[in-house]
Amino acid sequence: MNNFFGMLARMKYINRWGLMRNTITENIAEHSLEVAIIAHALAVIGNTYCGKRMDPEHIAMLGIMHDASEIITGDMPTPIKYYAPEIRDSYKKVERIAAKQLLSEIPEEMQPSYRDILLETENEDWKYVKAADKLSAYIKCIEESNMGNTDFKRAQESIQKALDEMKMEEIHIFIEKFLPSYTMTLDEINKQ
Numbered sequence: 001m002n003n004f005f006g007m008l009a010r011m012k013y014i015n016r017w018g019l020m021r022n023t024i025t026e027n028i029a030e031h032s033l034e035v036a037i038i039a040h041a042l043a044v045i046g047n048t049y050c051g052k053r054m055d056p057e058h059i060a061m062l063g064i065m066h067d068a069s070e071i072i073t074g075d076m077p078t079p080i081k082y083y084a085p086e087i088r089d090s091y092k093k094v095e096r097i098a099a100k101q102l103l104s105e106i107p108e109e110m111q112p113s114y115r116d117i118l119l120e121t122e123n124e125d126w127k128y129v130k131a132a133d134k135l136s137a138y139i140k141c142i143e144e145s146n147m148g149n150t151d152f153k154r155a156q157e158s159i160q161k162a163l164d165e166m167k168m169e170e171i172h173i174f175i176e177k178f179l180p181s182y183t184m185t186l187d188e189i190n191k192q
Contacts (some may be wrong), residue, residue, distance in 0.1 A: 008071070033069065038132035042131055043060075058125060
């Protein structure tokens with residue numbers, strides 16, 4: 001069976017932030033698009049301002065697929081996923097098994113093209129995706145706060161700390177140059 005793309009289409013049914021009161025719901029399809037856009041931007045920033053030689057389009061594709069295993073596992077809320085090292089490590093194994101299952105849903109001759117984008121590795125490209133994932137979560141917290149939802153206050157503080165700990169110049173440049181527009185209305189953006 002070649003169910004891969006049919007399964008990917010189900011990303012829109014997996015909601016995020018399950019333990020939080022949301023003013024705007026978010027599914028993993030929406031989240032993955034935002035991560036891809038931000039990851040691409042971070043790679044371009046790295047190339048433009050930091051002397052890096054990254055492949056922004058490949059990194060964007062990693063961003064699109066970074067949560068694809070959640071089609072099978074569902075979205076595990078961060079407080080549960082990271083509650084204890086044993087849970088975190090076990091969940092990483094479950095995610096890898098799910099990613100391999102997704103890979104098996106592609107014709108064998110196509111699998112080499114998808115292996116590197118479905119099976120996360122510890123390399124520089126995935127570092128950009130992880131940074132984009134955190135920035136996406138940080139933006140979600142800001143948006144919820146702007147809607148008067150205080151449930152995201154602690155999450156925002158925690159994510160800001162995690163972003164600082166990543167020590168990536170690209171993150172700081174993105175925050176300085178592009179984050180302010182996330183808090184502006186369309187009218188404010190159009191006046192500039």
